[in-house]
Amino acid sequence: MNELSKTETGKNESTINESVKNEQRLLLEVIWNDEPLALAQCGFNAQGINIYRRNLLVNAQRALTISFPTVFALLDSDISESLVYQFLRVSAPNRGDWTQWGEHFSHFLSTTEVGADYPYLADCAALDWYVHCALHGRDQTLASSTLQLLSKGEPEQLFIAFNQNVKVFKTAYPLTEIFQAHHNSDELQRKVAMGDAQKVLASVSVEQVVMVYRPEFQPQVTTLSASEGAFMLSLLSGQSLAQSLDAVKYDNEFSFEQWLFTAIERNLINIIKEKKI
Amino acid sequence: MTMSVKNSEIMVGVGLRHPHFSDILTQPKQVDFVEVHSENYFGLGGAALSVLTQVREKYPVSLHSTSMGLGSTQNVPMQYLARLKTLTQKINPFLMSEHACFTWGQQQGQLIHSGDLLPIAHTLQTLTKMSAQVDKVQNFLGRQLIIENISAYVKFDESYFSEADFLARLCQRTGAKVLLDINNIAVNSMNFEGGDIHQSVADYINELPVGSVAQIHLAGCTEPLTGEMTIDDHARPVSDDVWLGYQQALIRFGAVPTLIEWDSELPEWSVLVDEAKKARDIAHATLARKSI
The missing domain is CATH 1.10.150 (DNA polymerase; domain 1)
Structure with a gap:
């Protein structure tokens, strides 16, 4: 049977066009809207629809x-x-x-x-x-040639672009401990982390700054000190190196050199940029 | 009498899933190619993509997409195609495939993805719309697509083409080829046609032109409870019925690349390799008989 004669077998083609759109819409609706009445009225095989519904939930839960x-x-x-x-x-x-x-x-x-x-x-x-x-996330490493700007440039004009896989955020909960309690490869460390998390949760909440970073392929989670957190959040918000150092100038324990060493080790930095202001 | 088929003349591969990454990279080459689900590598970087890049240095890779929904009345979103194109350029697959299904729709004015391979009505209107989508995607990617028949759990009353006829027409219009999934024919046979799998496969493949099939998928699924539909869960070895269907397909379509699919309750890598070896042995025997 050729294609033209196929359309002559029943309904005209424009009716079928609309019908196909409606059928796709109806099938999606009946799978997603999990109501017995919708199932009874849809005209599709109920057992088949229930398989799609179950698949959807299983796939979503797995994801x-x-x-x-x-x-x-x-x-x-x-x-x-x-x-x-x-x-x-x-x-x-x-x-x-x-x-x-x-x-x-x-x-x-x-x-x-x-x-x-x-x-x-x-x-x-x-x-x-x-x-x-x-x-x-994208695989990124430090453009090491830009490090020389730290010795040549003015801190007021220097900005740090972080690796796109770095995320720093504040929380009132012991997230690093909870995370380690479930994902540390060492069982003893998991138990220690669980104990720490429970202790913190039982006490008055204190704001923490948590960082996600990816040295190679496996993301890591750590809690930053208050000064490291303030410094990084400042840099991440687009402030210059000088402005960010100002944010921690009263913290005697903060050392930019130490921070830089750790940042390179942890693959936190993508490039250092100089912007003439 | 023609020459008998040599080992190198049929490519037999397996679906590669994360738990087998270490096996594929460390063990000697035992399969001819691997197939991965494209969407699992849509990330911009990371370990999985790095592994696939390493695998590609050792094996031909087939990119099998599951979300394009070429039969949707909605267009395939450009953000999806852009990711697929990036992956295609990175991996340079030897085959690219998708399913004859719909996945995209709208609810309350919002685009949604079904998360499953939903059946389409096999009508001229769907054929016209799907042909346009296949053309668009092939042009965008600069690649030929291979379109797979699906297992379904409901059917549209509007259909007047058989799925095989629909696929044959689609390929004729677009230059795409067919990915023949024998297990999907078997599942549909059990769910809708009374379960004479041998006959269902014979009918199906006889409707497809010789030369239209560019790949074959083989899989097994869990036996259903009495009265229940068979679910295509890719959780078991290839069934005897599917192996028989494979022989029928080989006789008609020749030595096309063949893939063992296994997605749930994944076995050891060696089990997949053994299934691939079985497929290769069957192909050699069948094609040798055919050539006499």
Whole structure:
């Protein structure tokens, strides 16, 4: 049968056009909107639709478990399945790549009951997401030739562009300890970190500055001292080296030379730039 | 009588997943190529991409995409295609494939991705729309696409082409080729056609022109409970029915690259290698018989 005669077998083609669009829309709706009535009225095979629904939930849960390993290690399975189900409905994937799905999961958690009961969960999710992004981030190393600007240039005109996998943020919770309690390769260290996390959570909360960085391929998480944190947040906000040093000038323990040595060792810096002001 | 088929004349590969990274890089070459899911390497850098780059130095790589949704009434988003193009340029795959399905849609005015390979209506309208998408993607990537038949759990009443006929027409219009997944035919046969897999495969491949198939996928799936549909979970060795179907396909389409797919409950690397060896042995025997 040729293509033209195919269209003569029943409905005309424009009717079919609209029909196909509607059928795709209907199939998506009935898979995503998990209501028995929708299933009964859709005209599709109910067993088949339930397979797609289950696949969707399983795929979503697998994706979030990979991207948010700390959060899912902290949650019971029935709670986590419910959270995945809810998150799918408020933040549907739209990139065609499950790896890129979950950017809003931290905020979503903060709006949930479990997020209210365990307020550190949202920050754990933020940390997991930064680690996840660093894992897939661009491979960057220090442009070492730009280091010479530190001896030649004026600090007022020097700016540091960090490796794109570096993320520094403030939190009121012991995120590094919680992270290490679940991901340190050494069992003893995991136990120590868990104990530390529990102690901090039981005491009055103190703001911490946490950093994610990627020396080679494996992202690392660490807590910065108050002065290191202030210095890096200043640089990351676009302040000059001089302005950032000003932010820590009253801290006698802060040493720029020591910071620079560690920063190079940790692959924090991409380039040092000079901007004439 | 023609010459018998030599080992080098059929390429047999396996799907490469993260748990086997170390095996593929450290063990002697035992398969002819590997296939990866493109989207797993959409990152801008990192360890996985580094491993794939190293693997590429040792093996031909086939990029198998799962999210393009070429049969969607929505266009494939440019952000997706840009990532695929970047990966293509980096890896220089010897094959690039996708599925005859839809994945993109809208809900409340927002673009969403289905996260699954959803079936399409096999109509002239879908064929026209999908042909335009395939043309666009092939032009954008500068590559020929190979389009795979899917396993489905629902069907559209509107369809009046068979899937095989639809794919044949699509390839004729676009210059794309067919990726023939024998297990998907078997799954659909069990779910919709009464389960005479031998007949279903025979009917399917006889509708495809000789020369239209550029790759074959082989996989196995978990036996369903009585009364349940078969789910294409790629969690078992290739079934006897699929091996028989493979022989039918080889007789019609010849020595096309063949892939063992295994995605769930991943076995040891050696099990995959053994499955690939079995495919190679079957191909040699079948093609040798054919050539007599």
